[in-house]
Amino acid sequence: MDKLLVLKALADDSRMKLLALLLERTYCVRALAWKLQLSEATVSQHLKVLREAGLLVGEKRGYFMHYEVQCGVLHEMARELEALTEIRRVVCSPEIGGCPLAEQGEGHTRHILKETRKKHCPYPADNIKQ
Amino acid sequence: MDKLLVLKALADDSRMKLLALLLERTYCVRALAWKLQLSEATVSQHLKVLREAGLLVGEKRGYFMHYEVQCGVLHEMARELEALTEIRRVVCSPEIGGCPLAEQGEGHTRHILKETRKKHCPYPADNIKQ
DNA sequence: GTTTTGATTAGGTAATTACCAAATTGAATA
DNA sequence: TATTCAATTTGGTAATTACCTAATCAAAAC
Numbered sequence: 001m002d003k004l005l006v007l008k009a010l011a012d013d014s015r016m017k018l019l020a021l022l023l024e025r026t027y028c029v030r031a032l033a034w035k036l037q038l039s040e041a042t043v044s045q046h047l048k049v050l051r052e053a054g055l056l057v058g059e060k061r062g063y064f065m066h067y068e069v070q071c072g073v074l075h076e077m078a079r080e081l082e083a084l085t086e087i088r089r090v091v092c093s094p095e096i097g098g099c100p101l102a103e104q105g106e107g108h109t110r111h112i113l114k115e116t117r118k119k120h121c122p123y124p125a126d127n128i129k130q
Numbered sequence: 131m132d133k134l135l136v137l138k139a140l141a142d143d144s145r146m147k148l149l150a151l152l153l154e155r156t157y158c159v160r161a162l163a164w165k166l167q168l169s170e171a172t173v174s175q176h177l178k179v180l181r182e183a184g185l186l187v188g189e190k191r192g193y194f195m196h197y198e199v200q201c202g203v204l205h206e207m208a209r210e211l212e213a214l215t216e217i218r219r220v221v222c223s224p225e226i227g228g229c230p231l232a233e234q235g236e237g238h239t240r241h242i243l244k245e246t247r248k249k250h251c252p253y254p255a256d257n258i259k260q
Numbered sequence: 261g262t263t264t265t266g267a268t269t270a271g272g273t274a275a276t277t278a279c280c281a282a283a284t285t286g287a288a289t290a
Numbered sequence: 291t292a293t294t295c296a297a298t299t300t301g302g303t304a305a306t307t308a309c310c311t312a313a314t315c316a317a318a319a320c
């Protein structure tokens with residue numbers, strides 16, 4: 001799953017409406033266009049974006065396309081957002097083993113010298129350039 | 131929470147990276163710009179988008195801004211995606227009480243007459259216009 | 261085989277977005 | 291009070307996107 005592609009697909013009002021409609025039942029493109037007050041071409045393009053993100057799978061039945069929402073991708077995406085929140089903050093605690101940032105070679109150690117900056121920005125100006 | 135605003139904010143690679151970085155710890159804008167190889171102005175604008183979506187809250191401490199990721203909004207967003215998947219399909223089942231779509235005045239009843247279309251598109255062409 | 265018809269693609273436009281350099285802001289310090 | 295400096299805003303550009311109409315495609319019906 002391409003996380004970014006899915007988010008971009010979801011980040012549009014018309015496409016969210018299409019998903020919601022297609023979750024409820026099957027609609028032909030003309031019906032979707034009518035519901036959203038858009039041209040069929042525009043709807044078709046939105047459906048393509050959703051398809052390319054993996055959120056829809058289409059199948060032609062008779063005259064009409066039948067689109068099915070891939071709930072699995074929605075679940076996966078939700079899980080990805082949850083996973084983000086699980087990132088824990090790195091904190092300096094000299095008492096119990098020093099500062100994990102000091103070893104990263106990211107210029108953090110310098111701050112220990114400059115007290116005023118230590119508390120504020122782990123990347124002071126004179127440490128970033130170059 | 132403006133769902134669409136949050137999705138739009140998340141649907142960008144740079145902004146996702148900013149969130150991930152800021153979840154781990156505080157960075158000054160210059161540090162973020164350096165990490166992402168973007169100008170400080172650009173990063174500042176991305177931070178604004180994230181702020182306006184409610185994903186970040188900033189506080190000035192000394193010279194520097196301290197941004198905090200609002201995990202609550204991420205959780206909410208994840209929950210919204212889950213909620214989407216909970217939409218259940220409406221199905222016609224004449225045996226147990228007829229067709230729930232027939233009463234919606236959406237032109238569904240007509241399909242019962244046109245057998246070939248009934249199975250495919252609930253909105254045939256001649257039923258949509260106007 | 262030709263016609264019909266739902267869906268897609270092509271071509272073009274207006275609006276939005278991502279980016280940068282330069283100017284501005286405003287809190288902290290000297 | 292004046293200066294410093296991180297962050298933001300402004301102004302401008304190139305790329306992307308959402309939308310339309312018209313043309314094309316492909317399956318079904320005749």
